[in-house]
Amino acid sequence: MSHGIWSLSFAVVLAALLFALAFRSYTLxxxxxxxxxxxxxxxxxxxxxxxxxxxxxxxDADTVRSAARDAAGQRTWALWLTGCIVVYGLLPRLALVLLSAMVWHRRRAALQPDWNAPxxxxxxxxxxxLAPPTIVDADPGRAPGVAPGGLAPSQLSDMLFVVGFELxxxxxxxxxxxxADAATEIQRIDGSAPARRALLDRLAQARPRSVLLICHAASxxxxxxxxxxxxxxxxxxxxxxxxxDAARDTADAGAPQRWIEWLQGTGLPRVTAVHKREDALQGQGTQP
Structure with missing residues (x-):
């Protein structure tokens, strides 16, 4: 790193020197x-x-001894000075950068600690x-919410809504x-707020007797x-x-259990969880 910084410094100095010699007149x-x-x-x-x-x-010797400073002689002096900076300043630092990189490349394997050392x-x-950490303020969980009430049977229409949610x-x-037919409406939403509002507005108008909500069990x-x-x-x-499941239309045996426990914890007894195709289509499910 040190040689690299010095090389960069010499490069900057050399560029500044060339810029100064190009646009200013100096007498050496x-x-x-x-x-x-x-x-x-x-x-x-x-x-x-x-x-x-x-x-x-x-x-040459005449240029060095000459007291007259002509333009050609000054140009030679300037290029000689630039060459000395390149050869005696920049190139040695670049060579040391390459040498250091080679040494580091050969020795970096030795930087790995010997875990078997005493x-x-x-x-x-x-x-x-060391004792494992102990949780002293564990989350007691959340109290189940109040189950929302539904519509009276007389307010319902004989319709089935099938909704794919965040599949x-x-x-x-x-x-x-x-x-989809006159008694069945099929929709799929991505879970965004506008899509949810549009679906809820449609449900408020249709008031279906049953809703089949399809979710990805692995989510x-x-x-x-x-x-x-x-x-x-x-x-x-x-x-x-x-x-x-997105690939087989049937979830793994353990995947729905997380959802069932979640339904129990949130206080939604009216929601029936099923994971088999025949149960979903026939309306036969397992109450959580």
Whole structure:
């Protein structure tokens, strides 16, 4: 990480230097009081050897000794300075980044702890004897709500409503054996608020004698399902809940039990839960 940050810093500095040299005029020269001019010639040639291998120019002896600063000479000085920064600043850091990456790649397997070492064995033993958490304020549950009242028999029409509620997209619809006619209306809703309101408005107009609500047995009932059932029971006579599986039209033996226990806890005794096709179509079910 350190070499990577330094490489990025050198790249930023190099970009700023090139931008400055491109749009500003600078005069580069050597100044000394006691050193011989040949010292600078040798220093420039030694420092410029490595950049020259990459194509950067090196000022000759006349350019170094010359007091006149022409444009061509200044351009050579600028490129020589840029090459020194690249060769002696940026490239070593990039090489160290690659070296560090190679070392890390070879040694990262050793970063995995040896769980059989005595230290880790001691830690595992200490964790194993820790007491499990104790729930001191367990949820006492929710008191069953008041069962909604239905319509009187004289207010009901001789109709059957079949409603698919929040079924999976691949569930066959309508289920085999159900056909819409004058006495049977089949609908499927996605559970959204507008779809629920539209269905409840239709039930309030039709007041069917029976409603067959088809739900996916593998799904989990929630408070939204409870509210929908309570609103639905206010507009019909009887309600059956057919718990089906999207693939087989019959639920696993243990899947409906969660719904049955949920119906018991929510206080909806008027809802009959069934999970077999013949029970759903014939109106024979098991009371929860």
């Amino acid at each position: 020269s050597w100044e000394t009081t006691i050193l011989d001019p040949d010292f600078f010639v040798r220093a420039v040639q030694m420092l410029g050897w490595a950049p020259a291998q990459l194509g950067f120019p090196v000022p 230290y880790y064995s001691k830690l595992k033993a200490r964790f194993a004897v 999976p997209a691949d569930a066959p619809w309508p289920p085999e054996g159900l056909h 989990s009932p929630d408070r939204g399902t409870e509210r929908f059932l309570r609103d639905l029971l206010a507009h019909c006579g009887a309600c059956r809940l057919w718990l089906t």
